[in-house]
Amino acid sequence: MGLLDYYRQFDDLDQSEVNRGLREQRAREKALALERVPVLDLSGTEWPESPSADVVSASVFQARGRLNGYPDHYATRVKRELSERHYIRMEQIVFGNGASELMKTAAYLLLSDRTELVTPWPSHPLVPSIAARAGARAVEVELADGSPDPAAVLDAVNERTRVVVICNPNDPTGGYLESPRIAELASRLPEHVHLFVDEAYIQFQDVEEADNCLRLVELFPRLLVFRTFSKAYGLSGLRAGYVIGAAAATSFLASLAPMLGVNALTQAATLQALRIGDRDLDRRRAGVIEQRARLYEGLESLPVEAPPSQANFVWLRAAGMSGAELAAQLELARVRVAPGELLGDERYVRAAIRDAHATDRLLWALREVLGERRTVPAGTL
């Protein structure tokens, strides 16, 4: 070592070199972590990211305030925000502890023994159970290529029918019924039947304006449209949703409201989400639409059948495999999906659509599973 080289070895790294070294170290750690790939859980349909820090802060701020007092029973501020957003009068909006609770209350008020609730099937598993709890009978109507079929629904309606429930987009198939077809269905229903449209995933469809169906409530007084904060807003844990109905149905709507309102923490968070959440919502919507297109493009080359989806999930089946078998095989490839058995069709699985990485993982896992059968451990199915 020369004299100058001897002293140069005491030269320290500048901050950019240190940072580069740290980044390289982090990349090596990440690569090592990826070798032990955790299971990618695509079985749920709620939004996977935590809500915005501002939304959480709004709730925490409320929690540190006057919790010993009752919340605003009428959720006035939330309803005003919703009213301005949807161009609907506040009296036509009921804010509640989740769309399912509101739907359950409405169904209880309309259903009784010897009455019927008609729903396309497979659909949200809660719908038949709501009917059963109200002592009514759930009549399940087949879908047409994964979408609710208005003609089949009308055929199933009779003098005992009190409620028709349409999930739009439909969970778990993702099929979508455009608002003119909803209007046609509503116009042809007899006067003793209410139409419930559950729009839990409406933000993810790209067929028409999200509020098109809301515009119909003035034309059809027995039409109720349910919305939730659990999916696109990512607030499942807060249990918040709302229902919108006609101005002529305000007395019925008022009877759906929770007795003492929705808790203050939920009101604060949803209000903040409505005020600042549009950018996140747009980003999520655009991401789902983009990944949905990518996923369907990737599925074209695979031996699977997947009806068109307008939601943040895809309903698919593989030739010659049951849903449970496909789900178990995918689990071995470190991707978890929901087997269709509990969702209405045991031949299918439901897989959520997330980011590009999740799409790649799902497609890779499907190729692995469908290209090369693996042995499923005994007891898995």
Added chain:
Amino acid sequence: MAGNDPTETGGLFIGRRPGTAPLRYRGKPADAPGGRRRADAVLAAGILVVETLLLSTLWGPQPAGWLWIGSQLFHATDSVSFGLLVAFVGMLGTIFATIALAMRLDRAWKLVRRASGHEQKKGALETIFVISMVIAGSAFFIWFLIIHGPGPDLTSSQG
């Protein structure tokens, strides 16, 4: 300096206090015998003296030298503007050259100082610069106000 000590931030840990990060070398420096370390300590002291002397020239010898050169050019060319221009440009040139040289010396001092066994994180340039400026400024004012005295010169032209 922004407070980031847990005692100043209500117990929150924000990050390392600026300037307290350990030195990071590209590789582990070779071990040197004690004699070499002592020699490096002497060498580092020598470099520091040279650096100090070099920086001290900024506050007296260099400006005075360039003013002298400017005055000679004024006499030779009978152009006060030309004399002032050369003095000013020359002064700036040698100041920048001196600082560039001092920075190299300072880096060398830092390396030799580390080689002598000290964890020398920062150079001494800024410190020497400020101290030499204070000493030179004080010396000038002592000379100007006490030893030489401004009074007679200022009043002589009026007398």
